[in-house]
Amino acid sequence: MKLSVIGCGYLGAVHAAAMASIGHDVVGIDVDQRKVDALAQGIAPFFEPGLPELLKDGVASGRLRFTTDMCAAADATVHFIGVGTPQQKDGYAADLTYVDAAVDALLPFLKPGDVVAGKSTVPVGTAARLAERVTPTGATLVWNPEFLREGWAVKDTIEPDRLVAGVPTDGTGRADADGERAADVLREVYHTAVATNTPFIVTDLATAELVKVAANAFLATKISFINAMAEIAEVTGADVTQLADAIGHDVRIGRRFLGAGIGFGGGCLPKDIRAFSARAEELGRGESVSFLREVDAINLRRRDRAVDLVVDALGGSVFEKRITVLGAAFKPHSDDIRDSPALDVAVRLRGLGASVVVTDPEAIPNAKAKHPQLTYVEDRDEALTDADAVVLVTEWDEYRRQLSPEHASSLTKGRIVVDGRNGLDAAAWRAAGWSYYGMGRP
Numbered sequence: 001m002k003l004s005v006i007g008c009g010y011l012g013a014v015h016a017a018a019m020a021s022i023g024h025d026v027v028g029i030d031v032d033q034r035k036v037d038a039l040a041q042g043i044a045p046f047f048e049p050g051l052p053e054l055l056k057d058g059v060a061s062g063r064l065r066f067t068t069d070m071c072a073a074a075d076a077t078v079h080f081i082g083v084g085t086p087q088q089k090d091g092y093a094a095d096l097t098y099v100d101a102a103v104d105a106l107l108p109f110l111k112p113g114d115v116v117a118g119k120s121t122v123p124v125g126t127a128a129r130l131a132e133r134v135t136p137t138g139a140t141l142v143w144n145p146e147f148l149r150e151g152w153a154v155k156d157t158i159e160p161d162r163l164v165a166g167v168p169t170d171g172t173g174r175a176d177a178d179g180e181r182a183a184d185v186l187r188e189v190y191h192t193a194v195a196t197n198t199p200f201i202v203t204d205l206a207t208a209e210l211v212k213v214a215a216n217a218f219l220a221t222k223i224s225f226i227n228a229m230a231e232i233a234e235v236t237g238a239d240v241t242q243l244a245d246a247i248g249h250d251v252r253i254g255r256r257f258l259g260a261g262i263g264f265g266g267g268c269l270p271k272d273i274r275a276f277s278a279r280a281e282e283l284g285r286g287e288s289v290s291f292l293r294e295v296d297a298i299n300l301r302r303r304d305r306a307v308d309l310v311v312d313a314l315g316g317s318v319f320e321k322r323i324t325v326l327g328a329a330f331k332p333h334s335d336d337i338r339d340s341p342a343l344d345v346a347v348r349l350r351g352l353g354a355s356v357v358v359t360d361p362e363a364i365p366n367a368k369a370k371h372p373q374l375t376y377v378e379d380r381d382e383a384l385t386d387a388d389a390v391v392l393v394t395e396w397d398e399y400r401r402q403l404s405p406e407h408a409s410s411l412t413k414g415r416i417v418v419d420g421r422n423g424l425d426a427a428a429w430r431a432a433g434w435s436y437y438g439m440g441r442p
C-alpha cells in the first residue's frame, strides 16, 4: 500500500520505518529539513534500538522516502498523522497547533476514498472536529492511537499488543459504511499483526481517543500509587519493593509499573495526565479525574525526596561535595530528556551548591543542550572518580548490573549511594561497605 506519515518525530519516524519493513511504500513528511535529511540517509535523529537498521533497509529498498514537500502525500491512499501534541506553554492543556497545521496542509492532496489516520495523542473530541474538515474531500478520518514505548518502539509498532481503530459511526455507535471500509483499510495496513491474531478493536472516534489517554493515565496512576506506598514505607520502616513484589503476585494487580523511585517523566505520561485533566475540566467533569492532580503531585514529590536523601546522607549539606549522577535520560534505552526526573534531581543538587557530574550512555548531548551548567562525563568510571556520593537516577544496565560496589569503591572518595530507582542490590552494596539509601526502603 502507498502510505504517507506526516510528522517524523519519535512516533512518525518509527511508524514510517516499521510500515516500510512490512512491505508498504512509505513517504515520511516533516517540516524540519535537518530531520528529513538525516532520515533520508537512513540516520535516526534520536536513539532508538533497532531503528537505524530499519531505516537503512527501508531507504535502500526504495520503499521508504522522506521529504519536506507535502505534495508527496498525493500518491498515498492512507495518511498517518504523527505530529507532537506538547503541553501548552501557559497551561495544562495539549497544544494542538501541529495537528491542525498537518491536517490543513494535507487537505489539498486528499482524494475520495483516502483514509486519514490520526495517531497523535489528542484531547477527546479533536477527531470529530478534524473530521468536519476531512470529510468534504471524500476521505475518511479515523483515529488509530499509538501505544509504543520509547526503547521498544520498533517492536511495539510491528508487534503491538492491540490495535485500536476509532471510525465514523452511525447513531448507535456502530461503524457506518465509511467506517467499516476504513477499518478494513487499517487491517490491510497492519496485515502482519492481524495475521497473528493481534486484538483489533473497532470503536467510535471518541472512544479511540480516550483509550490512549486512559491507558497512560492508568500507568501513571500505578506508578504514583506505589510511590505513595513508598512515602508510607519511609515513615514506618517498611520496604516498598517487598510490598510491590507481594501485591504484584495478585494477577489482578500485576508487578509491572510498580517500580517505586523518582517517578515518571518523558514526553508522554506527565503531559498526557495534565491534558486529560484540562480536557475533563472543559467537559464539566473535572472531578472525575481530579485524582490525576494527586498522581502528578506524588510523582513530583519523589524528586524532592531523592534530593533530601542525598543531603541527609552527606550530613545536611551538599555544598561543594562532588556528586556523581548516574543517568540523565527519563528512562533507560532512550536518549530522551524531556521532563526527565534524573536531570531534575541533578539540577536541584547543583542548585544546592554541589559539584555535580552527570553521566549517561546516550543522553549527554541532549542533556548538555538543555542544562549546559552541569558537568558531563561520558566515561562512567571517570565520572565516579573522587565522588563523595553516587546517585542512581536512570537504571541503565551499565549502572544497575555492570557496576559492582567493589569496583565503585576503587574509584570514589565516599561510600554513599542513593538508589533513586531501587535498581541496585542493596545487600551487596552494604556488604562492600557502602551506606545505601533506597526509595521507600529502610
Ligand code: UGA
Pocket (backbone or CB within 6 Å): 121, 146, 147, 148, 149, 150, 151, 216, 219, 223, 256, 257, 258, 259, 260, 261, 262, 263, 264, 265, 266, 267, 268, 269, 330, 331
Ligand atoms: C509511555 C507508555 O508506556 C506507552 O504505552 C505510550 O505509548 C507512550 O507513553 C506514549 O504515550 O507515547 P514511555 O513514555 O516511552 O511510554 O515510557 P514508560 O516506559 O511508560 O515510562 C515512563 C516513565 O515512568 C519513565 O520515567 C520510567 O522511568 C517511569 N516508571 C516506569 C517508573 O517510575 N516506575 C515504573 O515501574 C515504570
